[in-house]
Each structure stands twice: as C-alpha cells, then as structure tokens.
Amino acid sequence: xxxxxxxxxxxxxxxxxxxxxxxxxxxxxxxxxxxxxxxxxxxxxxxxxxxxxxxxxxxxxxxxxxxxxxxxxxxxxxxxxxxxxxxxxxxxxxxxxxxxxxxxxxxxxxxxxxxxxxxxxxxxxxxxxxxxxxxxxxxxxxxxxxxxxxxxxxxxxxxxxxxxxxxxxxxxxxxxxxxxxxxxxxxxxxxxxxxxxxxxxxxxxxxxxxxxxxxxxxxxxxxxxxxxxxxxxxxxxxxxxxxxxxxxxxxxxxxxxxxxxxxxxxxxxxxxxxxxxxxxxxxxxxxxxxxxxxxxxxxxxxxxxxxxxxxxxxxxxxxxxxxxxxxxxxxxxxxxxxxxxxxxxxxxxxxxxxxxxxxxxxxxxxxxxxxxxxxxxxxxxxxxxxxxxxxxxxxxxxxxxxxxxxxxxxx
Numbered sequence: 317x318x319x320x321x322x323x324x325x326x327x328x329x330x331x332x333x334x335x336x337x338x339x340x341x342x343x344x345x346x347x348x349x350x351x352x353x354x355x356x357x358x359x360x361x362x363x364x365x366x367x368x369x370x371x372x373x374x375x376x377x378x379x380x381x382x383x384x385x386x387x388x389x390x391x392x393x394x395x396x397x398x399x400x401x402x403x404x405x406x407x408x409x410x411x412x413x414x415x416x417x418x419x420x421x422x423x424x425x426x427x428x429x430x431x432x433x434x435x436x437x438x439x440x441x442x443x444x445x446x447x448x449x450x451x452x453x454x455x456x457x458x459x460x461x462x463x464x465x466x467x468x469x470x471x472x473x474x475x476x477x478x479x480x481x482x483x484x485x486x487x488x489x490x491x492x493x494x495x496x497x498x499x500x501x502x503x504x505x506x507x508x509x510x511x512x513x514x515x516x517x518x519x520x521x522x523x524x525x526x527x528x529x530x531x532x533x534x535x536x537x538x539x540x541x542x543x544x545x546x547x548x549x550x551x552x553x554x555x556x557x558x559x560x561x562x563x564x565x566x567x568x569x570x571x572x573x574x575x576x577x578x579x580x581x582x583x584x585x586x587x588x589x590x591x592x593x594x595x596x597x598x599x600x601x602x603x604x605x606x607x608x609x610x611x612x613x614x615x616x617x618x619x620x621x622x623x624x625x626x627x628x629x630x631x632x633x634x635x636x637x638x639x640x641x642x643x644x645x646x647x648x649x650x651x652x653x654x655x656x657x658x659x660x661x662x663x664x665x666x667x668x669x670x671x672x673x674x675x676x677x678x679x680x681x682x683x684x685x686x687x688x689x690x691x692x693x694x695x696x697x698x699x700x701x702x703x704x705x706x707x708x709x710x711x712x713x714x715x716x717x718x719x720x721x722x723x724x725x726x727x
Contacts, residue, residue, distance in 0.1 A: 527562070
C-alpha cells in the first residue's frame with residue numbers, strides 16, 4: 317500500500333503523538349503574559365514569558381533571514397532580497413553592507429573572513445568587524461554547491477574546530493538525492509556537509525545525511541554536538557510527518573526521502589522508487605518534534621548568562637508557519653487554518669532534549685493574517701534574543717528580560 321494513500325495516512329495520523337512533540341510530558345516551566353507590539357500603526361497582541369518584553373527594533377530591512385553577531389557587537393544578516401545587512405548597536409539603524417544576487421540566506425564569521433552562503437556555493441571575503449561596506453570584487457567563491465530548483469537556501473556556520481559546515485535541502489519531497497560520492501555532484505543534497513580545507517582544491521565531505529530541508533544549525537554549548545531543524549515533506553497532508561529537531565553526529569542518517577518518522581516509529585515512504593541507501597534500523601530519530609508543516613528555521617542555544625537562568629542551555633527555534641491549510645494540507649483552504657508561526661524552546665535535561673514549549677506566540681491572527689514570520693534567531697552580546705521576520709512584516713525584533721521583572725518572572 318503506498319505510504320501516501322488515504323488509508324495509510326489515517327493509520328499514521330493515529331500513531332502520531334497527540335502534540336506532535338517528543339517528550340512533552342511534565343510541567344511547563346515558563347509562565348506567559350499578554351503583551352502588545354505596534355507595527356506600522358497597528359497593535360498586535362502576543363504572548364511572551366512573564367518578566368520579559370518584546371521590542372520592534374527596525375522594519376528598514378527587506379526579508380531578512382539568518383544572522384551572526386560579531387565580536388564588536390555588530391549584527392550581520394543575510395536576506396531573501398539579496399542584501400547583506402550590518403546593524404550596529406543599538407540595532408535600529410540597518411546598513412546595506414553589500415547587495416549580492418543568488419539568495420545570500422546566511423553568514424558566518426571566522427577571524428577576519430566573512431563567509432556568505434548562496435544557493436550555488438559558499439563565498440568568502442576579507443572583513444573586519446565595524447566595516448560598513450564590502451566591495452563585491454573582494455567576494456570570491458570558496459566552495460561550489462549543488463544549485464538547481466527547490467529549497468534554495470543554504471546555511472553556513474563555523475564549528476568549534478573552526479571548520480565550515482553547510483546545510484542544504486533536497487529539491488523536493490521525494491527527490492532521489494543523497495550526500496554520497498556515489499551520486500553525481502548535482503544530486504548531493506539533503507543534509508549537512510563539512511568543508512575539507514586540507515586538500516586542494518577544497519572538498520565538501522558528508523557530515524549528516526537524509527534531511528529534507530535542514531535550515532537551522534547550532535552547536536550545543538559544552539558538548540560540541542551539532543543540532544538542526546528540519547522541514548518535512550508536503551505530500552502526506554496537513555498532519556504528517558512531524559517536523560524534526562535532530563542531533564547530528566558524524567555520518568548520521570536521518571532517513572529522508574526514503575523513511576519518515578511518524579511520531580512514534582520509522583516508516584518507509586514509498587513515494588520514491590529507488591531503494592534506500594541504508595536500512596531502516598540505521599535511521600536516527602529526531603530528539604524532538606514540532607507539529608507537521610510548522611516549517612522550523614533558525615536555531616540557537618542559550619549560553620550561560622543570557623535570557624535568564626531558566627532558559628540557559630536550551631535551544632530556541634523559529635517556526636515559520638505553514639502555507640498549507642486544513643484539512644488536506646494544500647494552499648486552497650481557509651488561511652486561518654494554517655499552522656501559526658511561533659518561537660519555541662526545546663528543553664534539555666542532562667544534555668539531552670526532553671520536550672518543547674512555547675516561548676512567543678501570537679504572530680497569526682484568528683483570520684490567518686500574520687504580522688510576522690520568524691526566520692533567524694540569535695543571542696546578542698547583551699544576552700537578549702534577537703529574531704528576524706521575513707514575512708508579514710520584514711523586521712528585527714528583540715525579546716529581553718524586563719528591567720523591573722514582576723511576580724513570576726524567570727529569576
């Protein structure tokens with residue numbers, strides 16, 4: 317029976333955890349309060365943790381995506397608009413550092429070198445913190461990537477050993493693509509690569525494979541373990557499969573497109589005709605999940621001294637929200653039924669992910685209109701959470717502890 321058939325989908329839906337989240341049992345540690353944020357003269361009601369405040373910093377940026385803070389405190393952002401932004405403290409006056417075609421989704425910084433992830437490769441340029449302009453003639457290709465249609469964002473980060481890691485998605489739901497030298501270069505997609513700079517020319521090596529669209533990457537403080545958010549496929553409807561939050565280990569295989577995690581078990585997805593490169597028992601399960609079609613993007617961990625002790629050591633994930641609507645998951649239904657955007661916390665205990673809880677909600681009104689769609693999440697030098705929105709309103713927003721925290725604040 318095909319995995320995408322109505323009968324099979326119903327069986328899988330029944331097997332799905334009721335919350336679509338791994339390990340959600342237990343008391344919620346955050347208490348929330350209603351707050352207001354005003355954008356373009358309109359006030360929006362949101363729910364934020366008690367003892368925190370939400371501030372709009374700027375809307376003078378066009379479709380910002382993922383970003384990185386530099387040692388001097390500057391924030392650099394990639395975008396869907398081809399602009400690279402520099403935003404110095406207090407983060408309300410963006411500057412266009414460079415306009416660069418090819419979807420510069422993300423940036424990383426490594427000792428005088430700015431790394432720019434575009435669809436067709438990772439580019440490098442000499443750069444010093446505080447520099448307000450970047451000459452496009454100084455931007456050179458460091459390592460080529462498979463390009464092509466579908467899931468064209470690329471995320472670049474620097475690892476604890478100063479090595480470069482890069483995530484890229486499959487081109488579709490059931491694309492026969494895999495991170496292996498057995499596949500032609502154009503089909504080496506769906507996971508995370510690490511750049512081997514000890515050879516000439518430099519070469520990408522597979523790090524973790526079998527992820528449909530891993531956008532958010534972050535290193536867990538202290539452990540040196542890499543975690544990723546992952547967008548699941550669309551062909552199984554509105555409720556299947558759940559979205560992944562995954563621990564990535566060297567050579568780990570996460571199954572897609574040949575296997576899906578339905579909320580309780582690994583199942584074969586027969587939408588792809590070729591045989592899987594590895595057996596089902598080798599598939600790494602996600603360590604936490606989000607409801608299907610949530611579209612998780614940016615990920616960051618809260619380091620010591622940031623965001624209050626109740627959040628230290630946990631991961632914050634930006635949920636972009638779905639374009640699919642109930643009941644079938646297509647776009648033609650009631651917009652109010654779309655999965656709403658949110659910021660969530662993946663709670664860790666003893667170094668392992670245990671459950672997911674809401675951090676900030678209220679980005680989507682009852683009629684489905686959205687004032688923001690979170691994309692990138694970054695912890696600033698002041699210990700606050702900064703996040704970008706690339707939909708509804710293009711914006712940079714800050715969540716920080718109130719200077720006068722009231723009863724119930726996370727002290």
